Amino acid sequence: MTSLKGFFRGRTSIQPIWVFVLVIFIFFSFMSEYFLSFGNISNILVQTSTIGLIALGMTFVMINGNIDLSVGAILGLAASLAVGLQETSMTLAILAALGSGVLLGAINGLIVWKTGVNAFIVTLGAMLGIRGLIFLYTGEQSFYALNFAFSDFGTSTIGPFPVLAIIFLICTLIMHLVLTRTGHGRNTFAVGGNPEASIDAGIRLGRHMMINFIIVGFFAALAGVLLASQMGAATPNLGRDYELWVITAVVLGGTKLTGGYGSIVGTLGGVLAIGILRNGMNLMQVPAFYVLVILGAILISVLIIDKKLNAPSAKEVRI
Amino acid sequence: MSFLSAQGILIFFLLGMFVFSFFSEQFLSQSNIMTVVRQASIIGIIAVGVTVVIIGGNLDLSVGSMLSFSTVLVVDLHDKVGPTMAILMMFALTLMLGAVNGILIGFLRLNSLIVTLAMLSAIQGFVLIYSGGQNVDIANQGGTWFAFFGRGYLAGIAVPILLFGLLAILVQVVMSYTSYGRRIFAVGGNPMAAVYSGIRKNWCVFSTYLISAFCVACAALVLGSRVMGSQNNVGQGYELLVLAGIILGGTSLLGGAGSIWKTVIGVLILGFIQNGLLLMGYPYYIQWIVTWGIIILAVWLDLANKRKRLLTTHS
Numbered sequence: 192m193t194s195l196k197g198f199f200r201g202r203t204s205i206q207p208i209w210v211f212v213l214v215i216f217i218f219f220s221f222m223s224e225y226f227l228s229f230g231n232i233s234n235i236l237v238q239t240s241t242i243g244l245i246a247l248g249m250t251f252v253m254i255n256g257n258i259d260l261s262v263g264a265i266l267g268l269a270a271s272l273a274v275g276l277q278e279t280s281m282t283l284a285i286l287a288a289l290g291s292g293v294l295l296g297a298i299n300g301l302i303v304w305k306t307g308v309n310a311f312i313v314t315l316g317a318m319l320g321i322r323g324l325i326f327l328y329t330g331e332q333s334f335y336a337l338n339f340a341f342s343d344f345g346t347s348t349i350g351p352f353p354v355l356a357i358i359f360l361i362c363t364l365i366m367h368l369v370l371t372r373t374g375h376g377r378n379t380f381a382v383g384g385n386p387e388a389s390i391d392a393g394i395r396l397g398r399h400m401m402i403n404f405i406i407v408g409f410f411a412a413l414a415g416v417l418l419a420s421q422m423g424a425a426t427p428n429l430g431r432d433y434e435l436w437v438i439t440a441v442v443l444g445g446t447k448l449t450g451g452y453g454s455i456v457g458t459l460g461g462v463l464a465i466g467i468l469r470n471g472m473n474l475m476q477v478p479a480f481y482v483l484v485i486l487g488a489i490l491i492s493v494l495i496i497d498k499k500l501n502a503p504s505a506k507e508v509r510i
Numbered sequence: 511m512s513f514l515s516a517q518g519i520l521i522f523f524l525l526g527m528f529v530f531s532f533f534s535e536q537f538l539s540q541s542n543i544m545t546v547v548r549q550a551s552i553i554g555i556i557a558v559g560v561t562v563v564i565i566g567g568n569l570d571l572s573v574g575s576m577l578s579f580s581t582v583l584v585v586d587l588h589d590k591v592g593p594t595m596a597i598l599m600m601f602a603l604t605l606m607l608g609a610v611n612g613i614l615i616g617f618l619r620l621n622s623l624i625v626t627l628a629m630l631s632a633i634q635g636f637v638l639i640y641s642g643g644q645n646v647d648i649a650n651q652g653g654t655w656f657a658f659f660g661r662g663y664l665a666g667i668a669v670p671i672l673l674f675g676l677l678a679i680l681v682q683v684v685m686s687y688t689s690y691g692r693r694i695f696a697v698g699g700n701p702m703a704a705v706y707s708g709i710r711k712n713w714c715v716f717s718t719y720l721i722s723a724f725c726v727a728c729a730a731l732v733l734g735s736r737v738m739g740s741q742n743n744v745g746q747g748y749e750l751l752v753l754a755g756i757i758l759g760g761t762s763l764l765g766g767a768g769s770i771w772k773t774v775i776g777v778l779i780l781g782f783i784q785n786g787l788l789l790m791g792y793p794y795y796i797q798w799i800v801t802w803g804i805i806i807l808a809v810w811l812d813l814a815n816k817r818k819r820l821l822t823t824h825s
Contacts, residue, residue: 258623308809309763311623315753320802326795435627448621480638487632494620494628 207496208444208460212467219471226474229351236356237421239466241266242433243359243459244414246440247366248407250458253441254370255403256383256450257310261299262411262437264321265292266430269415271325273341274334274425281338289412295321296408300401318434325427333426336419345421355417362410367455379403383450439490440465464489522808523779530786537789544668550781551674552729554774557752558677559725561773562685564756566718567698567765568615568622572607573726573752575633577745580604580730582637585740586646593656601727607633608723609716616716630749637742647739660736670732677728681721682770694718699766755780757805779804 220227245262252259269288276284295317302313336342347354370376378399381389390396411430419425444461446453465486472482531538556573563570580600587596611629615622648654662669685691696704697714705711734740759776761768783804784797 302806306806306810308806312757312763312805312809315750315757316802316805319750319754319798323795323798323802326793327799331793331795435631438624438627439631442624448623478639478643480635480643483631483635484639485635487628487630487635490628491614491620491625491632494624495614495618498618498620 206445206454206457206460207493208457208464212460212464215464215467215471219467219474223471223474226471231470231474233351233353233356235463235466235470236359237353238470239462240355240359241414241418242436242440242465243462244362244410244417245407245433245437246444246458246462247362247455248403248410249437249441250444250446250453250455251366251370251379251403252310252407253438253446253448254379254383254450254453255400256386257303257400257403258314258438258448259296259299259404259407260311260314260434261295261317261321262407263430263433264318264325265295265408265411266415266418266433267425267427268292268295268321268325268328269412270419270425270429271329271334271427273416273419274336275329277336277338277341281341285416288416289409292408292410292412292415293405294408296405296411297401299408300404303404304397304401329425329427331427333424336423336425341420342423345417345419345423355421358417362413363455363459370455375399375402380451383452385451436465439486443490443493520775523775523782526779526786527782530782530789534786534789537786542785542789544671546781546785547671547674547778548668549785550777551668551670552733553748553751553755553780554674554777555670555677555725555729555732556722556748557755557773557777558674558681558770559722560749560752561756561761561768561770562681562694562721563622563718564761564763564765565685565698565768566694566715567701568715568718569626569763570611570719570722571623571626571749572611572629572633573722574745574748574750575630575637576604576607576723576726577730577733577748578637578740578743579607579633579640579745580727581734581740581744582641582646582742584730585648585734585738586641588648588654588656588734589650593654596656597731600730601724604723604727604730605720608719608721608726611723612716612719615719616712616714619712634743634746641742643742645739645741656735657738658735659731660733660738670736673728673732677725678770678774685770690717695766697766751780754801754805758801758808760808 225231245266249259249262269292272291273284273288276287299310299314299317302308303310306313345355349357370379378389378394381392382394382396382399386396415425415430418429440461441453441458442448442461443464444453444457444459446457468486468489469482472485473479527538536542556577560570560573580603583603584596584600587599590596591599607629611626614620614625648656659669659673664672685694693704693709693714694717696707696709697711701711704714733744737744755777756768756773757763757776758779759768759772759774761772761776780797780801783800784794787797787800788794
């Protein structure tokens with residue numbers, strides 16, 4: 192039982208979400224003959240890269256004990272900027288898009304730092320406000336990419352491997368190393384686990400949190416640019432509800448909302464679980480509505496299993 | 511100073527009304543005020559319930575999906591089983607969804623943010639399955655008393671406003687003058703202390719989700735009856751507008767504090783911002799940007815006040 196507990200807490204080498212990924216992977220390869228093809232697997236990776244990139248940054252923010260609800264709106268704004276500014280210069284447009292993500296992340300972080308207000312409230316406000324900025328900028332119009340280099344990039348491949356999947360996997364590797372091998376990563380756990388102790392230990396709490404908001408802002412903007420390139424267009428509503436998918440993926444991956452605990456490997460598992468479920472059920476011609484219900488049910492079951500296995504011992508007071 | 515911190519949001523509200531009245535002559539007319547309040551009443555009715563959940567120390571993000579669910583249900587059942595049965599069944603099923611939230615969060619003690627997030631997507635899925643992705647309509651739009659809830663008037667006041675006002679007063683009275691209300695405040699403020707003083711915390715949390723679901727059902731009644739039909743995603747995004755209204759009113763998301771009348775003011779501010787900006791000729795999305803600024807300002811001022819009070823009590 193102890194080992195099972197350790198397993199579900201993710202303290203052993205294999206995390207529970209990866210067992211789930213393996214199970215649905217095997218399930219769908221029996222259910223659909225197309226599922227196991229190379230083309231479909233790389234398809235899954237391309238489809239998940241958008242949510243996956245944002246989830247990397249969100250993992251840092253959530254281990255920090257915060258949350259960012261504005262990522263969907265940042266994605267939408269970055270996509271609109273990348274396509275909307277293409278006539279001035281493609282490089283400038285992409286830089287402006289990525290810069291907007293960094294800037295908005297910095298604003299979120301700065302407000303959380305300077306006011307001490309709950310990140311949930313700050314980023315909820317930002318989510319509404321940034322969506323307003325998108326409508327203001329686009330005038331409620333969709334933009335279409337005229338630059339072929341840009342719209343081809345999203346569907347291009349290096350050898351047989353799609354570029355978007357490669358970018359996502361490289362970013363995953365980098366963020367995993369940052370979280371596990373650097374001082375910033377260690378501080379992220381420390382701040383989320385015990386903010387007061389980490390102030391005493393000399394961590395500059397505000398700055399540290401702000402950097403993580405900048406990281407998630409950057410990844411949201413990067414995801415926006417890549418998504419716009421994949422679609423060859425940007426709509427004002429692009430990225431709507433993405434924050435829900437991203438948070439779902441990160442929680443499925445075992446990161447705790449209360450902070451101090453989580454991993455990039457788990458998040459990758461969470462992202463893949465969602466991607467495989469959507470893709471597999473799509474191949475089985477399950478209507479998209481059912482995916483929503485099943486995803487909600489899985490998320491709640493994961494929480495219940497986690498709670499049961501991590502139940503406090505009898506000595507502790509039950510509240 | 512203490513007066514300002516307690517009544518700050520009201521002063522802010524009146525000041526805003528004063529400023530807007532300079533930019534547009536219609537703004538302060540009685541008919542315009544009534545229109546704004548009537549439009550705000552759906553968000554307001556839901557916000558009353560969510561405020562109770564927040565005072566109890568939790569969150570409810572599933573209210574938007576639940577509103578879609580209840581509205582589609584009551585409209586669809588109206589033609590099949592008649593208005594009375596449709597309303598009864600809608601209330602029963604909505605309360606059941608609230609009970610699911612309540613069991614998971616109250617008794618299994620799961621994180622409310624994630625549970626209601628999961629419920630948000632699951633319920634939206636249910637709505638789409640139920641409606642087959644189609645929008646629903648009431649066939650006989652003229653000859654039904656169902657229209658009363660959304661379009662009717664009683665003593666010259668629109669029924670949605672009456673419902674909003676009645677619910678707000680009722681819940682405010684329950685929260686401030688009954689032992690039940692005090693228990694909810696205790697559970698949200700300090701769960702451990704509440705348990706030690708013999709409060710059954712699990713039941714308290716459970717009940718707040720029933721209240722929230724009941725309010726959503728009332729809102730669905732108004733919405734379905736006003737439109738006499740429903741899109742299957744009609745409630746999408748409502749949870750965020752509701753939260754924005756509550757935050758604007760000054761209720762902290764930490765639990766254990768807050769009041770219904772603050773929420774009413776917050777929801778009305780949201781309504782008047784939208785209306786005022788529209789009358790001044792700005793497109794609707796400008797209100798989102800303005801709301802962003804005001805939310806940050808409001809919580810910042812609120813926090814600065816609390817810090818000052820904390821310092822004075824400790825020194």
